Amino acid sequence: MNALPFLxxxxxxxxxxGQPAARQRPxxxxxxxQVSPLLxxxxxxxxxxxxxxxxxxxGLEIPWWGYxxxxxxxVPVSKRIALExxxxxxxxxxxxxxxxxxxPGTVSDxxxxxxxxxxYHFLSIPGKATYTFGTGKLRGIVEAGFSMNVFIxxxxxxxxxxxxxxTESASRKEVGVSRFSLFxxxxxxxCYPISSRINVTLAPVFQYGITPLRPxxxxxxxxxxxxxxxxxxxxx
Amino acid sequence: MKKHEFNRLxxxxxxxxxxENRNPYARKRVAGCCVLVGILLxxxxxxxxxxxxIAIGNTRSFLPKLSQYGIFQGNxxxxxxxxxxxxxxxxxxxxxxxxxxxxLIKLPPGTSxxxxxxxxPAFPSGTMLVKTFYYDKNQRxxxxxxxxxxxxLLVKTDLGWNVATYxxxxxxxxxxxxxxxxxxxxxxxxxxxxxxxxxxxxxxxRECTTxxxxxxxxxxxxxxxxxxxxxxxxxxxxxNQLDYLQQAGILSALSSSSVSALPAYSDADLPLETRARAxxxxxxxxxxxxxxxxxxxxLFFNYELPYxxxxxxxxxxxxxxxxxxxKMPRLGTTVVDQTGLALLKSYIxxxx
Numbered sequence: 001m002n003a004l005p006f007l008x009x010x011x012x013x014x015x016x017x018g019q020p021a022a023r024q025r026p027x028x029x030x031x032x033x034q035v036s037p038l039l040x041x042x043x044x045x046x047x048x049x050x051x052x053x054x055x056x057x058x059g060l061e062i063p064w065w066g067y068x069x070x071x072x073x074x075v076p077v078s079k080r081i082a083l084e085x086x087x088x089x090x091x092x093x094x095x096x097x098x099x100x101x102x103x104p105g106t107v108s109d110x111x112x113x114x115x116x117x118x119x120y121h122f123l124s125i126p127g128k129a130t131y132t133f134g135t136g137k138l139r140g141i142v143e144a145g146f147s148m149n150v151f152i153x154x155x156x157x158x159x160x161x162x163x164x165x166x167t168e169s170a171s172r173k174e175v176g177v178s179r180f181s182l183f184x185x186x187x188x189x190x191c192y193p194i195s196s197r198i199n200v201t202l203a204p205v206f207q208y209g210i211t212p213l214r215p216x217x218x219x220x221x222x223x224x225x226x227x228x229x230x231x232x233x234x235x236x
Numbered sequence: 237m238k239k240h241e242f243n244r245l246x247x248x249x250x251x252x253x254x255x256e257n258r259n260p261y262a263r264k265r266v267a268g269c270c271v272l273v274g275i276l277l278x279x280x281x282x283x284x285x286x287x288x289x290i291a292i293g294n295t296r297s298f299l300p301k302l303s304q305y306g307i308f309q310g311n312x313x314x315x316x317x318x319x320x321x322x323x324x325x326x327x328x329x330x331x332x333x334x335x336x337x338x339x340l341i342k343l344p345p346g347t348s349x350x351x352x353x354x355x356x357p358a359f360p361s362g363t364m365l366v367k368t369f370y371y372d373k374n375q376r377x378x379x380x381x382x383x384x385x386x387x388x389l390l391v392k393t394d395l396g397w398n399v400a401t402y403x404x405x406x407x408x409x410x411x412x413x414x415x416x417x418x419x420x421x422x423x424x425x426x427x428x429x430x431x432x433x434x435x436x437x438x439x440x441x442r443e444c445t446t447x448x449x450x451x452x453x454x455x456x457x458x459x460x461x462x463x464x465x466x467x468x469x470x471x472x473x474x475x476n477q478l479d480y481l482q483q484a485g486i487l488s489a490l491s492s493s494s495v496s497a498l499p500a501y502s503d504a505d506l507p508l509e510t511r512a513r514a515x516x517x518x519x520x521x522x523x524x525x526x527x528x529x530x531x532x533x534x535l536f537f538n539y540e541l542p543y544x545x546x547x548x549x550x551x552x553x554x555x556x557x558x559x560x561x562x563k564m565p566r567l568g569t570t571v572v573d574q575t576g577l578a579l580l581k582s583y584i585x586x587x588x
Contacts, residue, residue: 052405052412053403053418099421101423101433102423103373103423104374104377104380104381111433114421116419118419148277156437156570158421160433169571171435171571172563173567174566175287175289175446175566176289176417176440176442176443177287178285178286179286179287179288180280180281180284181281182277210278211278211281211285214287214416215285215286215287215291216285216287216291216442217415217440218416
């Protein structure tokens with residue numbers, strides 16, 4: 001598996017943590033909540049499968065929204081570095097571009113196009129390190145880590161567009177996706193205190209799937225998602 | 237929790253990462269720890285790649301294009317089988333999102349199927365079973381043509397059965413091997429003149445073997461003699477299919493009257509129980525039997541099993557609920573089979 005470099009990169013900031021501890025009073029741990037919209041996009045790459053199938057599938061995919069919400073505990077390990085973990089929920093969305101529908105010409109009120117949306121839902125356990133830099137109130141943060149995802153279910157929705165309306169139907173499956181998958185995440189943003197104990201953070205975050213959603217595939221699925229995390233943290 | 241209590245709680249974590257004595261080796265130690273944690277995580281996730289399916293690897297490889305098997309002659313879009321491939325039909329069939337299906341069998345030259353009771357005949361090594369899924373563009377008028385989606389193969393070697401499916405290109409001239417599953421938009425006009433659009437799912441090999449397995453061996457499902465024991469029309473003549481297969485030299489000699497028959501669940505003249513059990517036999521029993529994927533549920537739907545051994549009685553409410561919500565069958569459909577659901581509902585409601 002070529003996942004190792006990603007993970008190492010993700011864990012790099014942790015190695016800085018061995019630096020001498022801060023001389024000032026110890027920094028305090030905090031609990032926080034984070035929410036983020038997640039724009040997801042995926043492609044497949046392969047050498048073993050017929051190129052036509054790959055081109056076909058990649059040609060259909062366009063980004064779609066998901067989101068993530070979590071609560072976490074952040075423990076400072078030095079003046080600038082904190083380790084953060086928690087639990088959350090993540091919905092990863094992907095979709096096809098609208099596809100024109102062809103009909104035998106005899107019937108009226110026919111749908112013109114359709115889009116298929118794929119939603120994968122997980123429990124998430126993030127683990128990351130954040131590095132804070134700058135002085136003063138507004139500070140910069142860089143974060144890196146991973147998100148372990150525990151599969152809940154998968155929903156396929158088809159949106160059918162008529163000339164003047166839209167209909168939707170969905171089906172749900174609980175098998176076919178790995179029980180566990182691992183995503184690497186990196187982000188950078190700003191952090192601002194809105195009171196003596198409460199910090200807000202705003203950080204664009206990027207995620208990449210380092211294990212496949214479905215095991216044993218002949219294709220390598222590349223899963224990308226990006227979003228902006230909005231977080232509130234309260235120090236103890 | 238008080239502040240000092242909390243601080244004490246996280247003290248050990250701090251000690252690992254912020255060694256107070258500024259040991260020059262501390263950084264290396266921490267770095268080492270992180271790498272270890274990383275490797276462990278990847279190994280853990282790798283070991284937990286369980287997707288709830290039963291994956292059984294093929295023991296032979298498949299050719300990349302369907303045309304390489306010479307299954308169809310003339311324009312492939314007409315699905316006109318070559319001379320070696322014989323059409324067969326089942327009395328009761330699996331519901332797959334309203335797809336139409338063509339089933340073919342090819343035996344190695346000079347061999348035939350040997351009957352063994354009314355279950356599966358003995359298939360010689362080299363047997364090829366072919367199932368092609370298509371939709372009539374307008375179910376009220378088949379002359380509008382059809383869209384062929386996929387052709388699934390089961391091929392027997394000395395080591396057992398192998399699975400593969402081929403996805404048809406839009407030009408309907410060729411189909412390509414797909415092992416990892418595929419979702420394709422399919423639309424048609426149904427029997428009521430209503431437009432239907434679905435996200436048709438071409439199964440991955442792992443899904444194939446989850447349905448097509450008993451105790452870890454890949455097996456066919458449809459062509460049990462009792463499910464083949466039905467009338468068919470061949471060369472403008474209607475005859476029993478078992479007789480036809482013998483005439484065509486595919487089936488070894490037997491008397492079709494000695495074989496029991498699985499009823500056609502679509503036949504509204506048959507008793508409700510018979511129809512419902514036939515439906516469940518072909519739509520549920522491949523998983524719900526003692527050696528199947530759902531063995532642990534003890535809910536068995538084999539047609540030949542007496543009612544009191546099925547545990548249907550204990551699962552009445554669940555059967556209807558899980559079908560209504562599309563959770564059962566667990567694989568192979570994306571829409572609820574409303575006709576099948578109505579049939580099982582009236583059967584369950586008729587039970588004491």
